[in-house]
Every structure is written in structure tokens, then in C-alpha cells.
Amino acid sequence: xxxxxxxxxxxxxxxxxxxxxxxxxxxxxxxxxxxxxxxxxxxxxxxxxxxxxxxxxxxxxxxxxxxxxxxxxxxxxxxxxxxxxxxxxxxxxxxxxxxxxxxxxxxxxxxxxxxxxxxxxxxxxxxx
Numbered sequence: 174x175x176x177x178x179x180x181x182x183x184x185x186x187x188x189x190x191x192x193x194x195x196x197x198x199x200x201x202x203x204x205x206x207x208x209x210x211x212x213x214x215x216x217x218x219x220x221x222x223x224x225x226x227x228x229x230x231x232x233x234x235x236x237x238x239x240x241x242x243x244x245x246x247x248x249x250x251x252x253x254x255x256x257x258x259x260x261x262x263x264x265x266x267x268x269x270x271x272x273x274x275x276x277x278x279x280x281x282x283x284x285x286x287x288x289x290x291x292x293x294x295x296x297x298x299x300x301x
Contacts, residue, residue: 174227176220179213188215193223241265244280271297 193212277283
């Protein structure tokens with residue numbers, strides 16, 4: 174991570190204090206990917222705190238999107254007519270939150286356990 178304190182007048186970004194560059198490496202079993210991301214910010218924290226903020230943001234982002242895409246098949250969904258996509262997003266988020274609240278850490282396991290078992294579903298909704 175590279176941090177640069179912004180000096181000067183930037184009319185498009187009047188509160189700009191910091192320019193951040195993050196170089197990352199992602200390894201899979203087949204390949205290694207390198208990427209660079211840039212951020213602009215009004216905060217003036219030191220590099221370790223900014224790095225922690227960025228890691229936390231991407232951790233949450235990856236955690237939610239991975240579950241919604243892989244476990245719930247959101248990207249494969251053919252629902253396109255408004256407002257149904259918004260309703261499905263709400264339903265998917267509700268399901269994730271109910272599973273996590275019930276103590277599940279593995280969402281795929283939660284889906285398998287609940288999809289054919291009314292007792293589990295009733296417990297999720299605290300109806301039994």
C-alpha cells in the first residue's frame with residue numbers, strides 16, 4: 174500500500190487529504206492475478222489504519238457477495254422485471270441474516286439443512 178498526502182487545491186474534491194494505492198495479489202490453483210486499486214479520501218489516518226479499513230471493507234463485500242452469488246445463485250437469476258429483483262434481494266438478505274442469527278457460519282450448509290425441513294425454518298423465524 175502506498176499513501177500520498179494530497180497537497181494543493183482540487184476543486185472537484187475539496188475535502189481530499191489522501192490518495193491511496195493498493196497493489197494486491199490473488200492466487201488460485203490455476204493462476205496468479207495482480208491488480209492495483211486507487212482510493213481518494215478525506216481521512217488523514219496513518220497507513221496501518223487505512224489498510225485495516227480497506228481490508229475490513231473488502232472482507233464484508235466478499236462475504237456478502239460470495240454468499241449471494243454462489244450459494245443463492247443471484248447472478249444466474251432470470252428475474253428482470255421490476256420490482257421483483259429488489260424483492261428477491263431483500264429475501265436473500267433476510268435469509269442470510271436469519272441463518273447467521275441462528276448460528277450458521279456456512280451458508281451452503283444452512284440452505285441444505287433448511288430447504289427440506291420445515292422445523293428448521295420455523296426455528297429460524299422463532300415460531301417454534
